[in-house]
Amino acid sequence: MMFQSVTAWDLALLLCKLMLLAGLIGAVGGSVALRSYHDGTRAGHRRLLGYSLFSAVLGLHASLFMVLLQVGQINSSGIMGMFDLELTLMLRGTPVWESAAFRSVGFGLSALVTLASIRALGTLREAPPVAYYRMAQTGQVLAFGLLAYGFTLIGHIAPMSSLVKGALLFHVVAASVWLGMLLPLYWCCGESSLERLGRQMRAFSMVGVVTVMLLIVSGLVLLLTLLDLSELLSTSYGQLLTLKLLFFISLLGIAAQNKWRYVPRLSETGGVNLLRGSIRRELICAGFLVVLVATLSTMLGPASH
Secondary structure, three states, X not given: OOHHHOOHHHHHHHHHHHHHHHHHHHHHHHHHHOOOOOOOOHXXXXXXXXXXXXXXXXXXXXXXXHHHHHHHHHHOOOHHXXXXXXXXXXXXXXXXXXXXXXXXXXXXXXXXXXHHHHHHHHOOOOOOOHHHHHHXXXXXXXXXXXXXXXXXXXXXXXXXXXXXXHHHXXXXXXXXXXXXXXXXXXXXXXXXXXXXXXXXXXXXXXXXXXXXXXXXXXXXXXXXXXXXHHHHOOOHHXXXXXHHHHHHHHHHHHHHHXXXXXXXXXXXXXXXXXXXXXXXXXXXXXXXXXXXXXXXXXXXXXXXX
């Protein structure tokens, strides 16, 4: 699809995809951050649980609404066409329906687990240890697995081999962990002590190395499968994909700067503010990256697919 033929339905689907990705990133990031990426107080725990819950509910609504939008797009009879029950039921068994089902169950499970954690936290007088969330995080891993699997059932990846689908699954999970952790890390810069913040940033550096490796390997598999390298500059899809790669490289550069320049200078005057500003830039760059991903997966496609 070219930008010249974009309709109101396409723009609505794009907005819905942005909400879906934001929900996934926030739900994953908040869950991972509970492993000690906070100030250690009950308020810090509540903020992360609220972040996860809001994101899961946002993603759940986006996943369900996306089906309605696709029904309306097919129906071509205005907004009320979204609520054509007969046409909606006809989608059962299709990739659109199955993908939405996996994503909805995943977001729903994530929200329920988070709600249970919030309720349990309310009965405690002190902030719980990391191990307190062990059972809840097992449920979250299952939820995020369902979510990631849902992305492999639709789009250009759906008819491809298990290897390519596996690459997409790992790509989605790794990206969600990395991008979802940026906001909790930003909060840490204003709340954690210098010693605690230093430990948090060094620990996340190890997580970042693993996620970046997964992103690069899985991204290469997807890139070489979806299009010829000659299409990177000769097609609309390739040009936006090239721009996405540039934003990814920018994120890598900012992350490297955090690790090698700002974290070692935390104890200096203004060191925390420098790190906080760098993470803010990383968040902005990540936002543009998510918009590009949503556009690529919603409004454009590889020339060969």
